Amino acid sequence: xxxxxxxxxxxxxxxxxxxxxxxxxxYLPIFPPIGGARGxxxxxxxxxxxxxxxxxxPALCIVIGAxxxxxxxxxxxxxxxxxxxxxxxxxxxxxxxxxxLLFYVTRNTLLPQVTDLSLSLGALFGGALIAExxxxxPGIGTTMYTAINNGEYRLFNxxx
Amino acid sequence: MARKVxxxxxxxxxxxxxxxxxxxxxxxxxxxxxxxxxxxxVFDRIYRLPTEANWNIWxxxxxxxxxxxxxxxxxxNRDQETGEFIHAxxxxxxxxxxxxxxxxxxxxxxVRWTDGEEFxxxxxxxxxxxxxxxxxxxxxxxxxxxxxxNGASVEKTGDFSVMFSLGKSNPRFHTLFESRWNGIxxxxxxxxxxxxxxxxxxxxxxxxxxxxEDMVVLGNYLPIDWDxxxxxxxxxxxxxxxxxxxxxxxxGSGPPYALGIWYxxxxxxxxxxxxxxxxxxxFDVDIESFETTLDTTPTARSWFTAFPWAYPNEVxxxxxxxxxxxxxxxxxxxxxxxxxxxxxxxxxxxxxxxGIAKVTPFNIPPTPNLYRLYHEPLEQWLIDLQIxxxxxxxxxxxxxxxxxxxxxxxxxxxxxxxGTPRDxxxxxxxxxxxxxxxxxxxxxxxSRNGSGQWLTPEGEVWSLDIQSDPSENDAYRMGQxxxxxxxxxxxxxxxxxxxxSTWTQNHRVGAFxxxxxxxxxxxxxxxxxxNVRGYHSRYYAPSGEDYNPLGGNSLRRQxxxxxxxxxxxxxxxxxxxxxxxxxxxxxxxxKHWVENMIDITTIAFKKFVTWDxxxxxxxxxxxxxxxxxxxxxxxxxxxxxNLHPTS
Numbered sequence: 001x002x003x004x005x006x007x008x009x010x011x012x013x014x015x016x017x018x019x020x021x022x023x024x025x026x027y028l029p030i031f032p033p034i035g036g037a038r039g040x041x042x043x044x045x046x047x048x049x050x051x052x053x054x055x056x057x058p059a060l061c062i063v064i065g066a067x068x069x070x071x072x073x074x075x076x077x078x079x080x081x082x083x084x085x086x087x088x089x090x091x092x093x094x095x096x097x098x099x100x101l102l103f104y105v106t107r108n109t110l111l112p113q114v115t116d117l118s119l120s121l122g123a124l125f126g127g128a129l130i131a132e133x134x135x136x137x138p139g140i141g142t143t144m145y146t147a148i149n150n151g152e153y154r155l156f157n158x159x160x
Numbered sequence: 161m162a163r164k165v166x167x168x169x170x171x172x173x174x175x176x177x178x179x180x181x182x183x184x185x186x187x188x189x190x191x192x193x194x195x196x197x198x199x200x201x202v203f204d205r206i207y208r209l210p211t212e213a214n215w216n217i218w219x220x221x222x223x224x225x226x227x228x229x230x231x232x233x234x235x236x237n238r239d240q241e242t243g244e245f246i247h248a249x250x251x252x253x254x255x256x257x258x259x260x261x262x263x264x265x266x267x268x269x270x271v272r273w274t275d276g277e278e279f280x281x282x283x284x285x286x287x288x289x290x291x292x293x294x295x296x297x298x299x300x301x302x303x304x305x306x307x308x309x310n311g312a313s314v315e316k317t318g319d320f321s322v323m324f325s326l327g328k329s330n331p332r333f334h335t336l337f338e339s340r341w342n343g344i345x346x347x348x349x350x351x352x353x354x355x356x357x358x359x360x361x362x363x364x365x366x367x368x369x370x371x372x373e374d375m376v377v378l379g380n381y382l383p384i385d386w387d388x389x390x391x392x393x394x395x396x397x398x399x400x401x402x403x404x405x406x407x408x409x410x411x412g413s414g415p416p417y418a419l420g421i422w423y424x425x426x427x428x429x430x431x432x433x434x435x436x437x438x439x440x441x442x443f444d445v446d447i448e449s450f451e452t453t454l455d456t457t458p459t460a461r462s463w464f465t466a467f468p469w470a471y472p473n474e475v476x477x478x479x480x481x482x483x484x485x486x487x488x489x490x491x492x493x494x495x496x497x498x499x500x501x502x503x504x505x506x507x508x509x510x511x512x513x514x515g516i517a518k519v520t521p522f523n524i525p526p527t528p529n530l531y532r533l534y535h536e537p538l539e540q541w542l543i544d545l546q547i548x549x550x551x552x553x554x555x556x557x558x559x560x561x562x563x564x565x566x567x568x569x570x571x572x573x574x575x576x577x578x579g580t581p582r583d584x585x586x587x588x589x590x591x592x593x594x595x596x597x598x599x600x601x602x603x604x605x606x607s608r609n610g611s612g613q614w615l616t617p618e619g620e621v622w623s624l625d626i627q628s629d630p631s632e633n634d635a636y637r638m639g640q641x642x643x644x645x646x647x648x649x650x651x652x653x654x655x656x657x658x659x660x661s662t663w664t665q666n667h668r669v670g671a672f673x674x675x676x677x678x679x680x681x682x683x684x685x686x687x688x689x690x691n692v693r694g695y696h697s698r699y700y701a702p703s704g705e706d707y708n709p710l711g712g713n714s715l716r717r718q719x720x721x722x723x724x725x726x727x728x729x730x731x732x733x734x735x736x737x738x739x740x741x742x743x744x745x746x747x748x749x750x751k752h753w754v755e756n757m758i759d760i761t762t763i764a765f766k767k768f769v770t771w772d773x774x775x776x777x778x779x780x781x782x783x784x785x786x787x788x789x790x791x792x793x794x795x796x797x798x799x800x801x802n803l804h805p806t807s
Contacts, residue, residue, distance in 0.1 A: 025188070025436070026436075029435075029436045031188075033188055033423065033429050033432050033433060034188070034421075034422075034424060035387075035391055038190050038191065039190065039191050039385075133424075136391075136423065149662065150658065150659055150662040151662065
């Protein structure tokens with residue numbers, strides 16, 4: 001698993017986007033190649049699922065790369081925590097390994113992870129220019145791309 | 161533990177898309193219609209439109225692409241291949257008096273608006289008066305200006321006949337009502353008159369916002385839904401298609417629903433969508449995406465079933481055009497000639513376009529009719545043409561062997577060339593001769609630095625911006641080819657990609673140095689004046705001002721006395737009874753344009769207008785060319801109306 005994640009981690013997410021686009025819109029065509037939803041916006045089950053359906057691949061390509069990054073980060077944090085004094089003390093107290101890992105090490109490694117995850121969630125909604133371009137998704141990234149192309153500097157600046 | 165996590169992740173990856181996917185059949189279409197895909201015709205909408213919900217199509221600045229064929233009508237359509245009239249709302253040809261100051265038109269009977277009212281002379285009279293008096297903000301295609309210039313007025317001479325009176329003689333007045341791309345769209349007088357009467361003081365039809373639910377049209381379709389982001393539009397067939405014009409002419413009713421989708425500027429998405437059965441026709445793609453379609457969609461085909469596949473006879477051509485008031489160097493014809501000689505046309509046509517389009521050295525496509533009228537008679541003049549490279553050195557720039565070189569490339573590539581090289585690949589073009597180009601730039605005062613870069617007479621690196629819109633892939637690739645070749649030649653080229661709306665706006669106000677527009681000097685019939693009248697200096701607008709409200713075409717910001725003289729001379733000639741004199745003037749116009757290299761024209765249009773027959777059949781093909789396949793033109797309505805379900 002670690003080898004897989006190390007392989008995925010450095011790959012730019014737009015490469016992954018093209019792989020997902022080809023895989024899930026052409027070879028296994030279960031996702032739409034463009035668009036943000038079906039039909040007109042409404043509070044209906046059909047519309048809400050269509051938003052999820054259209055947004056799944058763009059979100060996935062961003063999430064996969066970020067997930068790999070977090071797994072590697074988690075491993076580094078865990079290794080550091082495991083060499084901490086309190087872990088050694090817990091081992092000397094003969095606490096079960098599972099308990100040490102779940103209730104001591106994991107809790108401490110989660111702090112920076114959750115903080116980083118919360119901060120990065122904004123990126124999903126703040127516009128992922130390349131992912132939206134590849135999937136023809138009408139999000140803020142697409143608006144930014146259009147603003148750049150059209151020289152609409154005010155619109156572009158407002159997005160920061 | 162790790163193995164379990166991986167398995168859980170994989171399971172989630174497979175389950176979520178599958179569940180969501182199952183809930184969303186069919187996958188890629190943005191709307192569903194009653195009867196499903198068998199009732200829905202899906203077409204490529206070419207580019208994204210920013211003004212979806214205002215259908216006041218007569219207003220200046222409203223885009224017309226692809227929906228005018230579905231909804232609007234004028235008097236005549238012009239067959240793009242033969243140049244023949246197709247009578248639309250007019251029952252016959254225009255009838256002029258002896259001095260061409262009056263034009264009578266008999267109207268077709270039995271064509272009905274979607275609310276059941278019959279189209280009649282009142283609609284014509286109202287439309288002309290509204291265009292001339294009720295659109296102070298300007299009208300679509302400069303119609304109000306042209307009607308004004310002709311001193312036009314119209315009167316009803318019967319329920320189904322009208323007569324136009326003109327303030328000056330004009331044997332071509334009818335071309336305002338003759339559509340290649342469009343012609344004056346008729347208004348439902350019984351609807352628009354009420355709208356106009358209800359407007360507040362100070363308001364005009366320029367302020368009118370026509371909502372979809374209020375629309376009444378002569379065409380076969382009405383808009384019923386659309387995406388606010390401009391990605392798609394859904395149209396529904398009228399209840400009585402037999403009363404639409406295309407219904408009367410073709411006898412067909414057309415698909416119950418028509419959906420236009422914009423798949424973005426990446427051509428491959430159109431190929432993917434067609435392979436998924438979610439696109440019935442696309443207007444054009446690049447050669448790679450077309451080949452993908454052939455590989456992945458067995459039911460798809462273009463105009464020909466084999467090389468060169470694409471529809472070759474759209475009456476327009478691609479050119480590198482310049483703002484002559486932009487970079488001062490570009491105002492020098494020697495510089496423009498140097499740029500032309502620095503383009504390798506064989507490489508452009510083969511490596512960038514795929515060997516499909518016809519080559520032409522001036523803004524007239526070598527369709528069979530226009531090749532006979534223009535390219536053939538001007539061939540010897542082109543061969544004999546000489547330009548001055550400086551110090552009295554004269555140079556023959558024309559290479560008549562270009563089609564043979566492209567044919568040789570095609571055969572090397574394994575294609576069979578179906579005809580003579582000139583039939584398939586057009587005419588000759590300019591030599592690829594960078595030595596001659598360098599002499600011309602040196603003549604214009606430029607020099608080279610140690611890195612081979614061209615320097616302006618002031619000693620700065622010469623930088624050239626090219627703007628292009630990717631939705632027209634031939635023009636875009638032509639621009640890319642020119643950028644690559646001019647960069648290799650030592651020019652600092654900046655290639656800028658713009659959305660269609662911005663690109664068009666930049667043209668109108670002259671905010672560009674070089675661009676990739678398209679045009680034809682001649683109509684399909686060969687007549688030139690209607691297409692070049694807009695180049696007259698009277699329509700000149702300086703850079704920074706919009707030329708569109710003036711009713712002409714000042715894209716290049718040129719003002720040339722010789723062109724004005726030729727345009728004026730053509731205007732006074734009857735294109736039918738004085739055909740030879742008209743053509744002689746047209747040839748002189750082409751010669752002047754070429755000698756001064758005002759544009760660098762490269763290729764005629766090719767269109768990989770490609771149809772998938774999985775759901776709908778009856779599309780025009782080279783074997784059955786019943787109607788033009790260009791569905792986004794007004795005349796494209798006949799091909800649409802002629803469709804029937806494959807099943």
